[in-house]
Amino acid sequence: MLDYTPMLLHLDCDSFKTVFWPKTLQIRFILKGLNRKYVFIPGNFTFPVCANATSAAGLGTSLSFELVSVWYLRNPNMNTVLSRANSLFAFSLSVMAALTFGCFITTAFKDRRVPVDIHVSKVMLKNVDDFTGPRERSDLGFITFDLSADILPIKPIFDWNVKQLFLYLSAEYATKSNSLNQVVLWDKIVLRGENTKLNLRDMKSKYFFFDDGNGLRANKNITLTLSWNVVPNAGILPLVAGSGHVSIPFPETYETTKSY
């Protein structure tokens, strides 16, 4: 079919100087007369030449061709300022992620319980219209309490993985209709840097102490517990129960509302 004759061609580069032709680059030409693309490396080249009947070139004669275009093939490892900046930034982010994980690991297994002292000074009970429940009237309790806790013991609770604390006081009791009721009465956010000694006197509950029914009256045992969430910088949020709790009974009678 086609006759391939290898030829040695010394490229006559008059219209194009090989000054800037480093040893590691390649230069690619399109030889229009031969209708092919070739890649040349500096030095002597050999490439197959298709000699057919219509071609004027043959073995031993000079080959006429036209240099159409030149590509510089750049070494793929040559980087730019942007690519360096990209790799530097990505590396820094990975290192930062590893540090954050290390921060989490150093505090993940820490015991965060703190002794808490709760004292209830006043308990009152009312039976009021309850528009949120299925029945007409429900029990509503009012509690006034004192709270004191020293949350900065020898090992500080605000270690480097703590952003803030979320404290809440919850009441837990059992009634005839429900075996377990838990109601949150009061909460507080303690930010980092704030006073860590809790000493609250005569606090009123923030939220209504509604019962699902009428089970608060003459209830012997309502347990108030202070619990908290530790909001960390990195990792899971531990939920800790304070180690102090107090049980109070509720009165037998309803308070009559005083009208003023």
Place this chain on the structure above:
Amino acid sequence: HTLLPPQTTVFQDYKGQKLAEQIFQGIILISAAIGFVYGLIIEQFGWTVYIVLAGFAVSCVLTLPPWPMFRRNPLSWQPALPESTAEPSQKPQESTKKKKHK
């Protein structure tokens, strides 16, 4: 119509790139270690972040611009060919496209 060399003026050479990468990796790791220990001691993670950011800034200044220390091993170029006075056997190229392939 000489062809300009592809970007020989503002880039680090290969050994320089390797050196730059080693430099910034070392700086970031050292600042990370210092920051971790310091934050652990004073119980504030914010300081760890600040120290790593400072290390990042130092690395930027040291490795991003093509300082001379990164250009100490330049590529060796071929010597220039002498000017040819004979008539060219082929027509001069019509277009010279410079394309960079990565």
